[in-house]
Amino acid sequence: MQLNIAVLGGDGIGPEVVAQSIKCLRSVEETFGHSFTFRKELVGAAAIKATGDPLPERTLQTCKDSDAILFGAIGSPEFDSDPKAKVWPEQGLLRLRKELGLFANIRPVKVFPTLVKQSPLAKKIVQHTDLVIYRELSGGIYYGHKSINEDNNSATDTCTYTESEISRITHLAFKAAKARRKKLTLVDKANVLETSRLWRRTVYTIAESYPEVTLDSLFIDNAAVQMILNPSQFDVILTDIMFGDILSDQGSVIAGSIGLLPSASVGADYAMFEPIHGSYPDAKDKNIANPVASILSTAMLLQHFKMQEESDAVVAAVLKSFSKKIVTPDIMGSSKYGTNYVGDFIADNIME
Amino acid sequence: MQLNIAVLGGDGIGPEVVAQSIKCLRSVEETFGHSFTFRKELVGAAAIKATGDPLPERTLQTCKDSDAILFGAIGSPEFDSDPKAKVWPEQGLLRLRKELGLFANIRPVKVFPTLVKQSPLAKKIVQHTDLVIYRELSGGIYYGHKSINEDNNSATDTCTYTESEISRITHLAFKAAKARRKKLTLVDKANVLETSRLWRRTVYTIAESYPEVTLDSLFIDNAAVQMILNPSQFDVILTDIMFGDILSDQGSVIAGSIGLLPSASVGADYAMFEPIHGSYPDAKDKNIANPVASILSTAMLLQHFKMQEESDAVVAAVLKSFSKKIVTPDIMGSSKYGTNYVGDFIADNIME
Numbered sequence: 001m002q003l004n005i006a007v008l009g010g011d012g013i014g015p016e017v018v019a020q021s022i023k024c025l026r027s028v029e030e031t032f033g034h035s036f037t038f039r040k041e042l043v044g045a046a047a048i049k050a051t052g053d054p055l056p057e058r059t060l061q062t063c064k065d066s067d068a069i070l071f072g073a074i075g076s077p078e079f080d081s082d083p084k085a086k087v088w089p090e091q092g093l094l095r096l097r098k099e100l101g102l103f104a105n106i107r108p109v110k111v112f113p114t115l116v117k118q119s120p121l122a123k124k125i126v127q128h129t130d131l132v133i134y135r136e137l138s139g140g141i142y143y144g145h146k147s148i149n150e151d152n153n154s155a156t157d158t159c160t161y162t163e164s165e166i167s168r169i170t171h172l173a174f175k176a177a178k179a180r181r182k183k184l185t186l187v188d189k190a191n192v193l194e195t196s197r198l199w200r201r202t203v204y205t206i207a208e209s210y211p212e213v214t215l216d217s218l219f220i221d222n223a224a225v226q227m228i229l230n231p232s233q234f235d236v237i238l239t240d241i242m243f244g245d246i247l248s249d250q251g252s253v254i255a256g257s258i259g260l261l262p263s264a265s266v267g268a269d270y271a272m273f274e275p276i277h278g279s280y281p282d283a284k285d286k287n288i289a290n291p292v293a294s295i296l297s298t299a300m301l302l303q304h305f306k307m308q309e310e311s312d313a314v315v316a317a318v319l320k321s322f323s324k325k326i327v328t329p330d331i332m333g334s335s336k337y338g339t340n341y342v343g344d345f346i347a348d349n350i351m352e
Numbered sequence: 353m354q355l356n357i358a359v360l361g362g363d364g365i366g367p368e369v370v371a372q373s374i375k376c377l378r379s380v381e382e383t384f385g386h387s388f389t390f391r392k393e394l395v396g397a398a399a400i401k402a403t404g405d406p407l408p409e410r411t412l413q414t415c416k417d418s419d420a421i422l423f424g425a426i427g428s429p430e431f432d433s434d435p436k437a438k439v440w441p442e443q444g445l446l447r448l449r450k451e452l453g454l455f456a457n458i459r460p461v462k463v464f465p466t467l468v469k470q471s472p473l474a475k476k477i478v479q480h481t482d483l484v485i486y487r488e489l490s491g492g493i494y495y496g497h498k499s500i501n502e503d504n505n506s507a508t509d510t511c512t513y514t515e516s517e518i519s520r521i522t523h524l525a526f527k528a529a530k531a532r533r534k535k536l537t538l539v540d541k542a543n544v545l546e547t548s549r550l551w552r553r554t555v556y557t558i559a560e561s562y563p564e565v566t567l568d569s570l571f572i573d574n575a576a577v578q579m580i581l582n583p584s585q586f587d588v589i590l591t592d593i594m595f596g597d598i599l600s601d602q603g604s605v606i607a608g609s610i611g612l613l614p615s616a617s618v619g620a621d622y623a624m625f626e627p628i629h630g631s632y633p634d635a636k637d638k639n640i641a642n643p644v645a646s647i648l649s650t651a652m653l654l655q656h657f658k659m660q661e662e663s664d665a666v667v668a669a670v671l672k673s674f675s676k677k678i679v680t681p682d683i684m685g686s687s688k689y690g691t692n693y694v695g696d697f698i699a700d701n702i703m704e
């Protein structure tokens with residue numbers, strides 16, 4: 001197979017971890033006889049520095065001309081501490097998702113048996129966790145009208161959802177549940193928010209077309225509790241952009257390190273793959289960042305293009321790194337292996 | 353001291369747990385020679401059933417005529433599963449908070465040494481946790497304009513904050529931090545939301561008046577992670593109504609049971625005290641609900657009226673119940689003690 005892949009390393013540890021993913025995809029290319037081309041472009045703080053724009057036109061065009069996008073991470077402390085800035089890195093990611101129509105952010109949370117003891121939660125609580133979060137990614141409060149009113153010193157964010165925005169991701173989530181353990185949990189705040197009530201009405205109506213799937217719903221405050229107390233109760237979680245942001249980061253802790261979890265963002269025309277972790281500026285260039293989340297994102301990429309065997313080979317190589325304890329220090333404090341070494345090990349172990 | 357206390361048991365386990373709190377306050381009254389009167393009123397699903405209104409005029413009036421309000425819990429599954437309902441229980445609580453001007457919801461999260469092993473998190477992670485969340489309670493997306501657009505089947509919630517709404521709770525939070533470990537953490541999503549950026553600007557400006565307090569800020573997704581990985585890093589957390597809802601429920605898990613944590617909601621004129629847990633309809637009338645969260649809310653009530661010794665006596669009695677293992681089954685699965693027995697034990701042990 002021939003694939004053009006846009007590579008947007010972004011900020012902080014982003015470029016280092018995607019570099020390991022490229023190694024792994026090169027290894028897949030050789031082993032399985034595919035042809036991948038990679039085109040690197042700027043995004044985020046790096047792009048602001050070079051061009052003034054967190055998503056330069058050229059970056060967007062390259063993404064549109066590619067079959068898939070490999071994304072690193074975004075965000076930089078100099079912007080976080082300046083709430084008066086007019087431009088900041090995250091705008092690049094938000095605009096990119098919107099321009100590409102990526103409406104579904106798919107975030108699997110799985111506990112790897114060899115890493116169970118890394119989790120801050122008790123083994124009996126986490127060991128059977130295997131859930132996937134379907135987070136809406138192109139609507140809600142992230143993309144609603146925003147304003148500042150200088151008169152009374154107020155600010156406003158608007159959260160709007162249309163039935164069709166809810167519908168399209170809901171169908172994806174039901175299909176995923178049907179192919180898994182047949183349970184879907186809608187997370188919302190329907191006791192307070194009008195948008196949540198629309199989600200509830202829409203999702204319960206669509207549920208009638210998926211009689212084999214059991215649907216239930218939880219308020220977000222309770223879901224955040226259940227995610228810690230009993231994550232294995234979940235199969236597929238469906239939620240909006242804001243709640244999904246919080247719940248999925250929380251889920252990452254369960255797995256033992258936020259450095260482990262991949263994600264896919266898909267729409268009708270494009271697909272982007274990125275770790276769920278942030279840019280961790282403190283770890284930048286120290287060769288300590290965990291490349292696994294990014295590498296597992298390439299496994300999602302391969303699966304997306306129906307290269308199941310190839311995807312399995314990547315996952316198997318990652319599991320081998322765990323069992324051989326070739327892991328970064330976030331997984332094992334005493335580890336002397338760095339980002340590069342772990343990346344090389346995994347890439348070298350991708351075989352048919 | 354003479355206090356008129358409105359008692360709004362509400363739904364589910366609410367009435368059972370506040371009944372234990374009344375016992376404890378009666379015991380304080382006798383022991384310390386005060387005079388408390390209690391007036392019970394309906395709210396929530398119970399009030400809808402009786403009057404059609406989740407906050408009947410008479411309930412509101414009684415609250416306004418009282419010095420303090422003891423609140424149980426609210427919510428009922430028959431309403432949750434009907435997103436088309438026009439009236440639902442939570443509206444009663446939301447209106448009550450608004451009508452009384454309760455703008456600050458204060459939620460302490462403390463791990464009791466005797467209960468450390470109840471926490472699903474490792475002892476070394478949770479043992480030194482002692483934080484308090486200052487959650488804004490009368491603005492933001494809960495109270496913004498809401499609408500449904502029948503044409504395109506969309507729904508909207510509006511999140512607005514004014515500088516003065518942010519200011520008043522920020523001052524309370526800084527004062528609390530000053531009297532504690534002198535650290536304040538603002539939790540927001542300033543990389544996405546305009547309201548968060550206003551929070552950041554406002555809070556950083558106010559910080560200049562509290563040079564002894566160290567201020568930092570975290571994005572909510574990261575805060576949800578840090579709350580699990582390292583809750584003892586927090587002293588005072590300041591956040592908006594929506595993020596505060598999620599973070600404080602999450603915090604309750606750390607303490608070992610959501611049945612342990614109290615809260616105070618205060619404004620310029622009124623103060624209300626309630627457990628942070630919900631109405632747990634499944635536990636209703638089974639004599640298994642943990643009364644401690646409600647009882648510790650009375651300790652916050654007493655402290656609010658500067659009855660420090662009385663408040664300490666309530667807390668001491670609660671701690672005694674822990675060390676004697678007079679606890680409900682949520683704390684110790686094998687426990688045969690019910691809500692009433694635990695309530696009696698604590699009330700009996702309130703002494704000078």
Ligand SMILES: CC(C)[C@H](C(=O)O)[C@@H](O)C(=O)O
Nearest residue numbers: 074075090093245543544573
């Ligand atoms: C960087 C930020 C805007 C982003 C989000 O909130 O969507 C990130 O937290 C994520 O989850 O992908």
Ligand SMILES: CC(C)[C@H](C(=O)O)[C@@H](O)C(=O)O
Nearest residue numbers: 191192221426427442445597
């Ligand atoms: C019942 C509900 C409306 C309420 C809230 O979200 O404020 C509750 O969860 C709380 O935290 O007090």
